Amino acid sequence: TGHELGHKKEAFDRWMAKIVLAVVGYGHFFIEHDKGHHRDVATPMDPATSRMGENIYKFSTREIPGAFRRAWGLEEQRLSRRGQSVWSFDNEILQPMVITVVLYTLLLAFFGPKMLVFLPIQMAFGWWQLTSANYIEHYGLLREKMADGRYEHQKPHHSWNSNHIVSNLVLFHLQRHSDH
Numbered sequence: 001t002g003h004e005l006g007h008k009k010e011a012f013d014r015w016m017a018k019i020v021l022a023v024v025g026y027g028h029f030f031i032e033h034d035k036g037h038h039r040d041v042a043t044p045m046d047p048a049t050s051r052m053g054e055n056i057y058k059f060s061t062r063e064i065p066g067a068f069r070r071a072w073g074l075e076e077q078r079l080s081r082r083g084q085s086v087w088s089f090d091n092e093i094l095q096p097m098v099i100t101v102v103l104y105t106l107l108l109a110f111f112g113p114k115m116l117v118f119l120p121i122q123m124a125f126g127w128w129q130l131t132s133a134n135y136i137e138h139y140g141l142l143r144e145k146m147a148d149g150r151y152e153h154q155k156p157h158h159s160w161n162s163n164h165i166v167s168n169l170v171l172f173h174l175q176r177h178s179d180h
Contacts, residue, residue, distance in 0.1 A: 036071065050138060
């Protein structure tokens with residue numbers, strides 16, 4: 001849901017994406033996904049594109065930190081162009097991070113230390129779901145590099161799709177990944 005809401009243009013929808021992704025401490029995802037992954041998908045520059053022969057565990061150790069680093073860099077560039085500090089509250093990575101910290105603090109205060117067991121588990125599960133989707137959606141696919149050094153435009157064959165009703169319902173339209 002956070003993935004889909006992150007694609008919307010309305011401020012309310014984008015804030016909902018931040019909140020949904022903040023629940024699992026992965027608020028940087030919609031920045032990286034929309035501004036980085038969509039630009040570089042199926043190229044060696046994209047940490048969210050799995051390589052041919054790469055297993056999901058190796059992919060996750062490259063994708064998870066790589067996605068955060070790229071999101072931070074993209075946000076740093078955006079804020080710099082606006083003459084703002086990366087440490088301002090206009091940083092769209094810090095916004096969901098603050099939500100995560102406040103939410104987890106409240107959960108710890110209300111339910112006690114037993115949340116120290118459950119919060120990391122639900123975080124890991126959420127991260128794994130997004131990483132697994134990234135792994136499957138572009139596994140082994142590469143765009144052709146043209147003579148001028150740029151990559152060909154993204155086409156439907158640069159994403160794996162599955163046209164099944166169940167995957168449509170369960171994955172909120174991710175089964176037609178190339179359509180988004």
